[in-house]
Amino acid sequence: MNRKYPPVSNKLPVLMHGADYNPDQWLHDPSILIEDLRLMKLAGCNVMAVGIFSWAALEPSEGRFEFEWLDNVLDSFAANSVYAWLATPTGARPAWMSEKYPEVLRVEPNRVRNLHGMRHNHCYSSPVYREKTSIINGMLAERYGNHPAVVGWHISNEYLGECHCDLCQESFRHWLRDKYETLEALNFSWWTSFWAHKYSTWEQVVSPAPHGESGVHGHNLDWRRFVSDRTADFCRFEVATVRSTNPELPLTTNMHMIESLDYRKLAEEIDVVSWDAYPTWHDKKDDIGIGYYFAFYHDLFRSLKRKPFLLMESTPSATNWQSVSKLKRPGMHKLSSLQAVAHGADSVQYFQWRKSRGSSEKFHGAVVDHVGHENTRVFRDVADLGRTLSSLSEVVGATTPSETAILFDWDNRWAVKDAQGPRNSGIHYEETVIAHYRAFWEQGIPVDIVGSQEALSSYKLIIAPMLYLCREETGQKLESFVENGGTLVTTYWSGVVDERDLCHLGGFPGPLRKTLGIWAEEIDALHDHEVNGVVLPDGNALGFAGIFESRELCEIIHLETAEALGYYVDDFYAGQPALTVNKLGRGRAYHMATRLDNEFLSAFYRQIVVEADISRALDTELPEGITAQVRTDGSSDYVFLMNFGGKPCSVELDERTYIDMETGEPTGKHLELPVYGVRVLKRAN
Structure with missing residues (x-):
């Protein structure tokens, strides 16, 4: 069975290797472009992202356009077999626009309009900003949509942020009217009877503010959803401005680890997902932890479309903005780059190609340092990787055979953090999700990171850590999944609220109660210095026993149809169930009522993997710190x-x-891996 997608661009049917390129910073010295082309060939770089922040160079004053420099860059690329992701330059706008049309500038939550500067400091609702965007994007599309060097469109850059201006307030109210239709429905969904905050006209509804309304959780949740929808709408608008001249050109927009946007919304507007990864390697000597943390995010971005993605930005050496921007140790550049490919990337690209001479990122890592030549350790690392990538072309388009999925919803993430619940000092949602992910990373098991509204029936095993916001339909879907033979694992703080952030009535875990076979009566919060424990007695169904530490939250549950596998050790609920299993139909559902340590999660998931018949990348035991990933x-x-x-x-x-x-x-049967070593192996499927 063919399990391969076509390459992102037929012009470049190999692993893409390149960087953000900013020739507009070097227009005063034409020799730079000539030298850069020589160095790109030496480094094995075949694609550059061009024009990302070039609006002022393309339109130095309103209505006066200068494209000759970009003509020269793209023509030179075509003559040298280098390709371009051509960017729309909307990530930052020129000063003349801010001066003449101040409405394009964002208004912060405190209702103060920003000054000119920074990036994405513009209002997506502004008709003027949309008009100017349409003009510049349309001219780029008309001029370069069929240029031989252009492999695709790079729409804007790392969309982020929000605006609270009058235009956005009106857009928010329209969005709410479309969703709720009546004020009565909105008031009920937001539970505005609390503190007498009931709205009597639509005009009274405004966005959350630090000096106004900020404690209505349904309000906060809908605002975050609106911001995601508004950002996706602007992306859709940008896509329309460039698509028509050459519908065959793929489009992407580079994403980052930004909590404020639901990237599943943004992914619907583009052809291929790309993201920017900047691990803090060598931080506290915890490269294992950083390894599985970024593996999780690679899998998340791959899973947005469940097909190969692009690593659009990384650094070939150090960043300049992390709290400590350490150099990559020898070997780490190849390892971290191929980690992305292992998890589904069909490119390795960097920020940036040549170090800027001034401003805030002049010390950010680059392929070409300020010294300006190829005789550097970083350049050699990049060139070595280029040779490796050229040997892996047949990996392009290969998929990831995942039988396991972890549920990770943005609105659940927002709701958990806004809950004002048992541990306002930190409930550690992402850390919990990634702790469960780690157990699969250690075993070399591919994992998809999916949303609860997606199709789930193709998986054998689903993990839903802290599914606090659980819709009725999600509960029904998971119930059917288990009845049909699937294995489900959930944790404490699940099934607490619905999609409106209203608590489920009739007992937690709400829509999951039948599937899990338990009733959660209370939840106890532990201080950071407090520790409880969970004992698994000898002879339990999991096949391993002992006492394991539990921390942070301890749910006090009652068995209904479930069986207890483990029990609390301490406090007034000692001896009560802390780990359960419920058989339902042809499947089973496990519930962890407390946050358990990595020792437990590792042992638990080893048993679950065998029980659910989950395949590993390699049918062998992997030493600590070694992981395996497979594409097919x-x-x-x-x-x-x-x-x-x-x-x-x-x-x-x-x-x-x-x-x-x-x-x-x-290879033979025995492999030696040096420090930060990586091997890419091929076998028959």
């Missing part, structure tokens, strides 16, 4: 074996035959 085209599997453990390590392969894709030679 249906006839061949491509296995990435990666060492994040900080020391050399040996790995015994399973009984299948493997070829090293860099050398073309058989």
Whole structure:
């Protein structure tokens, strides 16, 4: 069975390798472009993202356009077999626009309008900003939509932020009217009878503000949804301004780890997902933790469309904005780059190609340093990676065979953090999700990160950590999943509120109560210094026993149809169930009533993987810090074996035959991985 997508662009049917390129910063020195083209070839770079912040160079004053410099760049690319992701320049607008049309500037939550400056400091509702965007984007599309060097559109740059101006307030009210239709429905959904905050006219409804309304959770949740929808609407508008000249050109917009936007909304507007990854390698010597943390986000962005994505930005050396911007140690550049490819990336690209000479990112890592030549450690690392990527072209388009999914919803994330519940000092939602993910990363098991409103029936195992916001339909979907033979794992603080952020009545975990077979009566919050424990007695159904630490939250539950597997050790609820399983139809559902440590999660998921018959990338035990990831085209599997453990390590392969894709030679059964080592292996599917 073919399990391969076509390349993002038929012009470049290989792994893309390149960087953000800013030739508009070097127009005073034409020799720079000539030298850059020589260096791009040396580095094995075949694509550049061009024009991302070039509006002022393209339109230096209103209505006066200068495209000759960009003509020269793209023509030179075409003559040298270098390609371009051509950007719409809307991530930052020129000063003349802010001066003449101040309405384009954003208004902050405190209702003060910003001055000119920074990025994305503009209002997506502004008719003027949309008009100016349409003009510049349309001219770029007309001039370059069929240029041989252009492989696709890079729409804006890292959309983020929100505006609270009068235009956005009116747009918010229209959005609410479309959703609720009547004020009565809005008041009920937001529970505005609390503190007598009931609205009597639509004009009274405004966005949350630090000096106004901020404690109505349904209000806060809908505002965040509106901001996501408004951002997606602006992206859709930008896409329309460039699409018509050449509908075959793929479009992307680079995303980042930004909590304020629901990226599933944004992903609907583009053809291929791309994201910008900046790990803090070598922080506290915890490269294992950073490894699985960024593996989770690679899988999240891949899962937005469940097909290969692009790594649009990373750094070839250090950033300049992290609290401590450390250099990558030898070997880490190749390892971290191929980690992205292992999890579904069909590109490795950097910010940036050549270091800027001034301003806020002049010390941000780049392929070409201020010294200006190729005789640097970083350039050699990039060139070495370029040679490796050129040997992996057949991986392009290969998919990730995931039988396991983790539920991760943005509105649940927002609601959890806004809950004002048992632990306002920190409920650690993302940390909890990633702790569960880690147990699969350690075993080399591919995982999709999906939303609760997506199709789930193709999976064998679903993990739903802290599914606090649980819709009735989500509960019904998970119930059917288990009845039909699936395995579900949930945790404390699940099934508490619905999509309006209103508490479920009739007992928690709300829509999950039948599936889990429990009733959660109370939840106890522990201080950071407090520890409880969970004991699994000998002979339990999981096959392992012992006492495991639990922290932060302890849910006090009653068994209905479920069976207890583990019990609390301390406090007034000692001896009560803390880990349960409920058999329903042909499947089963597990519930962890407390936050359990990594030792438990590792042991637990090893048993669940066997029980659910989940395949691993390699049928072998992986040493600590070693992980494996697999992509497949249906006839061949491509296995990435990666060492994040900080020391050399040996790995015994399973009984299948493997070829090293860099050398073309058989591997044998025993592999040595140096510090930060990575091997890419091929086997028959």
